[in-house]
Amino acid sequence: MPESSTSSLRKSQPVAQKRTIGAVLFPEFELLDIFGPLEMLGVLPDYFEIVTLAEHADPVASTQGPQTVIDRIFADPGELDVLLVPGGRGTRREAENPAMLDFLRSTYPKLEYLASICTGSGLLAAAGLLDGRRATSNKKAFAWPQTLSDKVSWIPEARWVEDGNIFTASGVAAGIDMSLALLATLLDDKIARRVAEYTEYDWHRDSSSDPFAKLAGLG
Amino acid sequence: MPESSTSSLRKSQPVAQKRTIGAVLFPEFELLDIFGPLEMLGVLPDYFEIVTLAEHADPVASTQGPQTVIDRIFADPGELDVLLVPGGRGTRREAENPAMLDFLRSTYPKLEYLASICTGSGLLAAAGLLDGRRATSNKKAFAWPQTLSDKVSWIPEARWVEDGNIFTASGVAAGIDMSLALLATLLDDKIARRVAEYTEYDWHRDSSSDPFAKLAGLG
Numbered sequence: 474m475p476e477s478s479t480s481s482l483r484k485s486q487p488v489a490q491k492r493t494i495g496a497v498l499f500p501e502f503e504l505l506d507i508f509g510p511l512e513m514l515g516v517l518p519d520y521f522e523i524v525t526l527a528e529h530a531d532p533v534a535s536t537q538g539p540q541t542v543i544d545r546i547f548a549d550p551g552e553l554d555v556l557l558v559p560g561g562r563g564t565r566r567e568a569e570n571p572a573m574l575d576f577l578r579s580t581y582p583k584l585e586y587l588a589s590i591c592t593g594s595g596l597l598a599a600a601g602l603l604d605g606r607r608a609t610s611n612k613k614a615f616a617w618p619q620t621l622s623d624k625v626s627w628i629p630e631a632r633w634v635e636d637g638n639i640f641t642a643s644g645v646a647a648g649i650d651m652s653l654a655l656l657a658t659l660l661d662d663k664i665a666r667r668v669a670e671y672t673e674y675d676w677h678r679d680s681s682s683d684p685f686a687k688l689a690g691l692g
Numbered sequence: 693m694p695e696s697s698t699s700s701l702r703k704s705q706p707v708a709q710k711r712t713i714g715a716v717l718f719p720e721f722e723l724l725d726i727f728g729p730l731e732m733l734g735v736l737p738d739y740f741e742i743v744t745l746a747e748h749a750d751p752v753a754s755t756q757g758p759q760t761v762i763d764r765i766f767a768d769p770g771e772l773d774v775l776l777v778p779g780g781r782g783t784r785r786e787a788e789n790p791a792m793l794d795f796l797r798s799t800y801p802k803l804e805y806l807a808s809i810c811t812g813s814g815l816l817a818a819a820g821l822l823d824g825r826r827a828t829s830n831k832k833a834f835a836w837p838q839t840l841s842d843k844v845s846w847i848p849e850a851r852w853v854e855d856g857n858i859f860t861a862s863g864v865a866a867g868i869d870m871s872l873a874l875l876a877t878l879l880d881d882k883i884a885r886r887v888a889e890y891t892e893y894d895w896h897r898d899s900s901s902d903p904f905a906k907l908a909g910l911g
Contacts, residue, residue, distance in 0.1 A: 496758070505731035505891065512724035512864065515756025523757040532761045537734025538742040539715070542751045542759035612892060644892035645731065672724065673831060673863035673904040675896065685892040
C-alpha cells in the first residue's frame with residue numbers, strides 16, 4: 474500500500490464523526506463477501522474503525538479455511554454505526570440461529586446503515602428486517618432467501634439494491650461495488666472514486682447492470 | 693454461497709494431487725490483497741487447501757484492522773505448493789526482516805508457483821527472487837520496489853506479469869485477476885471462468901490492460 478497515497482486519502486480537516494463498522498462473522502462465512510467491503514472502508518482509518526463481531530469470542534473459520542479473530546460478541550456489541558453481514562455456506566444454519574437473528578433485530582434500530590452481501594440477505598430476511606423492502610442476493614442461490622420471508626420484493630437483476638438505510642448486494646464480488654456505493658453515501662462520491670482508484674478496482678457503478686443475473690437465467 | 697453451485701465446482705473424478713496454498717502474513721498486510729486470491733482458490737476445496745503462515749504463531753493484524761489466525765510458522769512451514777505474498781504498509785518493514793527474506797528464499801525452490809500482490813513484489817525483489825525477471829507492483833507506489841533490486845525488469849503497464857513460475861500482480865484488486873490466471877494455469881481455463889462466474893466477479897483477463905498505470909502517469 475503506497476504510503477503517500479494513504480495520506481492523500483486522509484481528510485485535511487478533523488473528522489466530525491468517526492464511524493464504527495461492525496463485520497458480523499459466523500462459521501463458514503465467505504471470505505471475499507466481507508473482506509472486499511472491509512478493504513474499501515478500511516483504507517480510510519480517519520473515517521472508519523472496523524470491529525468484528527460473532528456469537529462467541531473464539532476465532533471464526535471461513536468456508537475457505539482462514540480464521541478471523543473476534544473483537545466483540547453479540548451479547549456486548551458496543552456502539553455500531555454500520556453493520557455488514559456476509560453470506561457463505563454458514564447462512565443456512567445461521568438463518569435458524571436465535572442468537573444471530575436476535576442480534577440483528579436488536580441492533581438494526583440503532584444503526585445508521587445495514588448492509589448484506591450475497592446470501593447474507595437471507596439472514597436479514599429471516600430476521601424480518603427486509604419486510605416491505607426491495608432486496609437482492611446471490612444469483613446462483615436466489616431461491617433460498619425467498620423461502621425466509623414472503624414480504625420482501627426480491628430483485629433478480631441488480632448488482633446491489635438500496636432501500637432506505639439497507640443495502641443488499643448480489644453474490645460475493647458484488648459486495649465490493651456495493652461498499653463503494655455505501656462509501657459514496659456515507660462520505661461523498663469523490664472519495665469513493667479515489668478509493669476505487671487507490672485499490673486499482675474497476676468499480677461497477679451501475680447497480681442495475683447485472684450480467685450474472687442473465688448468466689443464471691434470472692435476467 | 694449456493695450449495696448446489698459449490699458441488700457443481702467439484703470434480704466428479706478424484707483429484708490426483710491436492711495442492712497446499714500458503715498465504716504469507718505479516719503485521720499491516722493489506723486485506724484484499726490476500727483474501728481476494730484466497731477466495732478464488734478457496735472455493736475449490738477438492739483441489740486446494742489454504743494455510744496461513746507468519747514469522748510468529750500469534751494472530752496477525754491487517755492494515756485495515758481485522759486479525760487472521762496463523763496456521764504455520766516460518767520455522768516449520770510443512771509442504772507448500774503455491775505461496776501467495778500480499779502487499780500492505782508492513783512490506784516496508786518486512787523488506788528488511790531477515791526472517792521473512794530467509795523464509796522466501798528457502799521456500800521458493802520447493803514451490804510449484806510463487807505469486808505476489810501489490811507491494812508484495814517488493815518482498816520478492818528484496819529476497820532476490822525476481823532478479824533477471826519481469827515483474828510488476830502497485831501503481832501508486834511503483835518507485836519503492838525498484839529500490840530493492842536493480843536486476844528486475846519492472847513493467848509499469850500490466851494488470852499482472854507472469855515470468856516462469858512467478859506471478860506478480862499490480863495493486864490490491866489486481867490480485868483477483870491474477871489469481872484467476874494462476875488458477876487457469878494450475879487447473880484449466882474453463883474452471884477459472886466458472887469460479888469467476890460463481891463469485892460474480894468480472895474477470896479482467898487481459899494482463900496487459902492496465903487503466904491504473906495510465907491514471908498514475910506510468911502508462
